[in-house]
Amino acid sequence: xxxxxxxxxxxxxxxxxxxxxxxxxxxxxxxxxxxxxxxxxxxxxxxxxxxxxxxxxxxxxxxxxxxxxxxxxxxxxxxxxxxxxxxxxxxxxxxxxxxxxxxxxxxxxxxxxxxxxxxxxxxxxxxxxxxxxxxxxxxxxxxxxxxxxxxxxxxxxxxxxxxxxxxxxxxxxxxxxxxxxxxxxxxxxxxxxxxxxxxxxxxxxxxxxxxxxxxxxxxxxxxxxxxxxxxxxxxxxxxxxxxxxxxxxxxxxxxxxxxxxxxxxxxxxxxxxxxxxxxxxxxxxxxxxxxxxxxxxxxxxxxxxxxxxxxxxxxxxxxxxxxxxxxxxxxxxxxxxxxxxxxxxxxxxxxxxxxxxxxxxxxxxxxxxxxxxxxx
Amino acid sequence: xxxxxxxxxxxxxxxxxxxxxxxxxxxxxxxxxxxxxxxxxxxxxxxxxxxxxxxxxxxxxxxxxxxxxxxxxxxxxxxxxxxxxxxxxxxxxxxxxxxxxxxxxxxxxxxxxxxxxxxxxxxxxxxxxxxxxxxxxxxxxxxxxxxxxxxxxxxxxxxxxxxxxxxxxxxxxxxxxxxxxxxxxxxxxxxxxxxx
Numbered sequence: 001x002x003x004x005x006x007x008x009x010x011x012x013x014x015x016x017x018x019x020x021x022x023x024x025x026x027x028x029x030x031x032x033x034x035x036x037x038x039x040x041x042x043x044x045x046x047x048x049x050x051x052x053x054x055x056x057x058x059x060x061x062x063x064x065x066x067x068x069x070x071x072x073x074x075x076x077x078x079x080x081x082x083x084x085x086x087x088x089x090x091x092x093x094x095x096x097x098x099x100x101x102x103x104x105x106x107x108x109x110x111x112x113x114x115x116x117x118x119x120x121x122x123x124x125x126x127x128x129x130x131x132x133x134x135x136x137x138x139x140x141x142x143x144x145x146x147x148x149x150x151x152x153x154x155x156x157x158x159x160x161x162x163x164x165x166x167x168x169x170x171x172x173x174x175x176x177x178x179x180x181x182x183x184x185x186x187x188x189x190x191x192x193x194x195x196x197x198x199x200x201x202x203x204x205x206x207x208x209x210x211x212x213x214x215x216x217x218x219x220x221x222x223x224x225x226x227x228x229x230x231x232x233x234x235x236x237x238x239x240x241x242x243x244x245x246x247x248x249x250x251x252x253x254x255x256x257x258x259x260x261x262x263x264x265x266x267x268x269x270x271x272x273x274x275x276x277x278x279x280x281x282x283x284x285x286x287x288x289x290x291x292x293x294x295x296x297x298x299x300x301x302x303x304x305x306x307x308x309x310x311x312x313x314x315x316x317x318x319x320x321x322x323x324x325x326x327x328x329x330x331x332x333x334x335x336x337x338x339x340x341x342x343x344x345x346x347x348x349x350x351x352x353x354x355x356x357x358x359x360x361x362x363x364x365x366x367x368x369x370x371x372x373x374x375x376x
Numbered sequence: 377x378x379x380x381x382x383x384x385x386x387x388x389x390x391x392x393x394x395x396x397x398x399x400x401x402x403x404x405x406x407x408x409x410x411x412x413x414x415x416x417x418x419x420x421x422x423x424x425x426x427x428x429x430x431x432x433x434x435x436x437x438x439x440x441x442x443x444x445x446x447x448x449x450x451x452x453x454x455x456x457x458x459x460x461x462x463x464x465x466x467x468x469x470x471x472x473x474x475x476x477x478x479x480x481x482x483x484x485x486x487x488x489x490x491x492x493x494x495x496x497x498x499x500x501x502x503x504x505x506x507x508x509x510x511x512x513x514x515x516x517x518x519x520x521x522x523x524x525x526x527x528x529x530x531x532x533x534x535x536x537x538x539x540x541x542x543x544x545x546x547x548x549x550x551x552x553x554x555x556x557x558x559x560x561x562x563x564x565x566x567x568x569x570x571x572x
Contacts, residue, residue: 013537013538013553015535015536015538040560043564044567045533047512048430048517049510051426051434054442055425055438055439060421063442063446066443067417067443067447068411068413068414070413070447071411071414071450074450075408
């Protein structure tokens with residue numbers, strides 16, 4: 001290879017910063033050996049084109065969740081999650097995703113894992129996992145720090161008593177649960193945690209917004225989309241406590257779970273909210289749904305209601321019809337068309353009794369009746 | 377301090393990333409901010425993955441190694457100090473992760489490198505000669521010793537200065553530059569059939 005003079009060699013050593021300095025340019029213009037040497041350097045570099053995208057979207061998402069879970073585990077190492085955080089609700093009540101962490105010793109002994117270097121596959125599993133038909137559960141790590149990811153559907157986890165240093169985690173999205181040997185069932189949909197039912201032991205649920213809930217045996221946590229919707233519409237654009245709306249339900253009530261009272265707020269025009277809307281899939285459905293949702297959250301419930309009603313006439317809604325019915329009800333309710341809203345909710349209860357929104361529809365119908373009774 | 381979880385929330389709303397500097401993110405990681413490692417991953421996964429890919433010669437381990445690199449950060453095992461840039465710090469972690477991995481799976485990696493070489497020959501290129509050059513270059517890189525390969529990848533392919541590469545590799549700037557030069561000569565010789 002040709003020899004380089006100091007000026008060009010220094011520039012190369014510095015990583016060829018751009019723009020090239022006048023001194024280097026001037027030297028190259030007048031020095032054929034240096035030009036030849038630089039050409040050789042560039043030729044070698046040309047034999048190594050950049051590789052294509054190395055991490056697909058799914059991989060990126062998986063790594064993100066893992067990092068978040070690990071960082072939270074690190075944060076939670078010292079104090080056990082023994083009380084409910086009173087941190088204010090984030091504005092993104094519907095930020096889907098939850099990371100569920102099941103750990104021995106209630107996070108007292110969460111030892112950090114060592115990734116790919118861990119011994120795998122030899123120790124007995126810490127949990128017996130029974131996915132329901134159609135559920136998607138993936139095992140990401142083996143003992144002593146077993147990690148599962150529940151992608152969709154429901155699955156029961158029977159965790160044996162964990163020894164010190166053993167942890168078991170289930171990643172669903174962005175929230176988090178901490179457990180000692182226990183039995184519990186998780187329900188997820190499209191990567192979003194919907195429900196946690198604890199049949200034995202104690203579970204700490206660390207939500208993506210940093211709040212922590214403790215669930216004892218017999219308790220169930222369920223995300224409440226009605227409250228999420230209320231929050232989306234009622235809470236946006238106001239600087240306030242943000243903590244007043246109950247976006248999920250824990251039954252039966254427990255002292256370990258602190259739920260602030262639900263304030264009644266006067267609604268007023270607000271800027272577009274920033275809340276994830278539920279997914280509705282199908283050709284063109286997503287776009288239409290999100291347009292309608294955008295109208296609702298930007299304070300135009302009448303237009304939103306009309307748009308949701310248009311969607312309802314589509315023959316390809318399938319099981320997503322319940323979603324559309326629900327938000328149509330919401331839009332009509334906000335537009336002051338309570339009777340139509342009730343019709344929609346009734347339709348959910350009748351036509352989609354097993355749908356995610358059915359329980360909420362029943363509840364909303366009950367609330368609506370109570371409200372009617374109160375105003376008469 | 378701007379919390380990393382705020383970073384995550386903003387991202388989840390589809391808003392543009394807040395104007396956090398690399399250094400602020402790295403400090404947030406050191407402070408145990410849960411979302412900061414994930415935000416760093418988003419910002420630096422490209423160069424880190426590319427460097428790892430080149431150091432291991434491709435293969436399916438790249439994703440695991442990238443994850444391991446950022447897990448070191450999330451777990452607080454490696455904490456950024458202001459002696460080097462954040463990218464340099466991350467590449468130093470990645471290089472160490474690859475070294476450990478190579479030692480653990482040396483035999484298999486050689487096979488992976490050979491396969492990467494074979495794949496390079498299959499890649500479409502404007503000229504058949506270029507395809508052959510590409511394949512030879514990949515094989516030559518895989519055949520380099522660890523020290524030469526690391527210096528070459530960091531300086532020649534990733535554009536680090538010799539000083540930054542020296543920080544990554546824990547050696548002197550002069551040593552790095554000698555390695556880069558040797559690696560370049562060896563690769564040219566392998567590709568063009570020159571005498572090294």
